[in-house]
Amino acid sequence: MASYFSSSIGRKHILAFTGLALCGFLVTHLAANLLIPFNPQAFNTYSYKLITNPLIYVAEVGLVGLFLVHVALAFWLNFENRAARPQRYVSKKNTGRGTTPSSATMVITGLVTLVFLVLHVMNIKFGAHYTVTYDGVEMRDLHRLVLEYFSSLPNVIWYVVAHVALALHTCHGFQSAFQSLGFNHPRYTACVKALGKLYAVAIAGGFAFIAIWAYGRGGV
Amino acid sequence: MKLHLKIWRQKDTKASGKIVSYELNDVSPDMSFLEMLDVLNEQLVSKGEDPVAFDHDCREGICGMCSLMINGQAHGPEALTTTCQLHMRKFKDGDTIVIEPFRARAFPIVKDLAVDRSAFDRVVQAGGYVSVNTGNAEDANAIPIPKENADLAMDAAACIGCGACVAACPNAAAMLFVSAKLSQFALLPQGQPERERRALRMVDQMDKEGFGNCTNHYECMASCPKGIDVENIARMNREYGFAFVKARSKP
Numbered sequence: 001m002a003s004y005f006s007s008s009i010g011r012k013h014i015l016a017f018t019g020l021a022l023c024g025f026l027v028t029h030l031a032a033n034l035l036i037p038f039n040p041q042a043f044n045t046y047s048y049k050l051i052t053n054p055l056i057y058v059a060e061v062g063l064v065g066l067f068l069v070h071v072a073l074a075f076w077l078n079f080e081n082r083a084a085r086p087q088r089y090v091s092k093k094n095t096g097r098g099t100t101p102s103s104a105t106m107v108i109t110g111l112v113t114l115v116f117l118v119l120h121v122m123n124i125k126f127g128a129h130y131t132v133t134y135d136g137v138e139m140r141d142l143h144r145l146v147l148e149y150f151s152s153l154p155n156v157i158w159y160v161v162a163h164v165a166l167a168l169h170t171c172h173g174f175q176s177a178f179q180s181l182g183f184n185h186p187r188y189t190a191c192v193k194a195l196g197k198l199y200a201v202a203i204a205g206g207f208a209f210i211a212i213w214a215y216g217r218g219g220v
Numbered sequence: 221m222k223l224h225l226k227i228w229r230q231k232d233t234k235a236s237g238k239i240v241s242y243e244l245n246d247v248s249p250d251m252s253f254l255e256m257l258d259v260l261n262e263q264l265v266s267k268g269e270d271p272v273a274f275d276h277d278c279r280e281g282i283c284g285m286c287s288l289m290i291n292g293q294a295h296g297p298e299a300l301t302t303t304c305q306l307h308m309r310k311f312k313d314g315d316t317i318v319i320e321p322f323r324a325r326a327f328p329i330v331k332d333l334a335v336d337r338s339a340f341d342r343v344v345q346a347g348g349y350v351s352v353n354t355g356n357a358e359d360a361n362a363i364p365i366p367k368e369n370a371d372l373a374m375d376a377a378a379c380i381g382c383g384a385c386v387a388a389c390p391n392a393a394a395m396l397f398v399s400a401k402l403s404q405f406a407l408l409p410q411g412q413p414e415r416e417r418r419a420l421r422m423v424d425q426m427d428k429e430g431f432g433n434c435t436n437h438y439e440c441m442a443s444c445p446k447g448i449d450v451e452n453i454a455r456m457n458r459e460y461g462f463a464f465v466k467a468r469s470k471p
Binding site for chain 2: 003004006007008011012013077080081083084085086088089090091092093094096097098099100103104106172175179180181182183186
């Protein structure tokens with residue numbers, strides 16, 4: 001089994017699988033976050049039910065695991081890719097029919113996303129602990145924290161920049177994962193690519209919308 | 221035509237190379253790129269200088285021997301064309317042309333622009349033999365092959381092994397080449413007996429040679445003089461996964 005995990009294709013399979021799984025996580029995350037502008041109580045109650053469920057620890061370990069494997073493999077593959085061409089070209093020009101701005105910036109957009117994620121967890125998950133009581137049940141007021149966090153313009157700008165990076169990363173990553181897992185079809189690959197673009201814009205746009213909306217509201 | 225050439229000169233594999241400038245006058249637009257280099261070499265030899273070493277053989281785009289990064293592109297600016305089929309009419313009078321070897325750790329420079337691409341041969345060797353029964357040649361239509369598969373196998377077999385895919389890939393990956401060689405057998409009934417073993421061994425050898433990993437930029441397909449499709453890479457990704465599972469499940 002070790003040969004699979006050290007082979008170029010085996011690692012590409014795992015990178016693709018973890019990437020797609022993380023894409024799935026982003027969908028559920030955004031779906032919940034979209035409650036923020038419309039229904040604070042529903043958002044807080046959803047969050048309360050999520051974090052009080054004992055299975056959350058299993059899910060969190062799984063999520064962190066997916067993320068760490070994805071990042072570690074990306075670093076490993078990138079390190080090898082650099083070593084595969086020790087002497088750079090004096091002059092190198094892309095054909096214009098291959099590399100895209102999205103594919104060319106995967107490392108940098110990945111790193112921005114990594115930094116963003118660490119700060120995001122620190123600022124939100126381990127951020128200020130406000131409470132609110134609905135129907136006699138005291139729970140964490142994450143809605144207030146979100147509004148407070150996005151009342152600062154630098155926070156909103158950084159959030160939007162990070163999500164532009166995320167959009168670029170997923171725009172290539174989504175369709176690339178299908179190719180890595182062996183799915184390439186004369187008819188359906190065009191759909192996968194279009195879906196990847198739609199996914200990238202919808203997810204990053206959705207998150208950025210909430211940040212901008214919260215800033216526009218002008219605080220708690 | 222008058223041209224300013226900037227050519228990578230390197231004495232041998234271990235030496236460190238550098239770009240050397242040459243001026244070339246009276247270049248005919250009808251010359252092929254390699255003929256232009258022949259003219260340069262004749263001038264260098266007549267001056268008692270060392271001619272520029274470059275790979276070439278058939279000069280009709282089928283042997284896969286010619287290479288060269290021309291102004292940063294494998295086989296030059298024209299799509300679906302080998303260097304030997306690139307003509308000087310694609311350039312303008314007074315142009316500066318930068319000529320470098322294909323660069324990859326797995327393709328060590330032999331001299332100047334000539335590189336050692338025997339890593340490709342070792343990948344093909346690792347794939348091993350294809351079972352063919354002895355005796356009389358089989359009747360042409362004894363084994364029915366779907367037209368679509370025959371076409372895809374033929375497309376994959378069009379690979380001439382020039383290494384442009386490796387040269388153009390930002391990661392110096394060889395996956396387009398290896399996947400083409402793998403696909404041409406995997407798609408045909410004759411290639412079935414050794415199918416899994418071939419996939420595992422060829423990918424293993426590809427990794428051992430020190431090629432990079434595919435990150436799906438598809439510069440390989442865009443630079444391939446034979447238009448090999450990245451669909452082959454997806455096929456190889458599938459083949460490898462299934463081969464690994466099958467190899468593990470065998471007693």
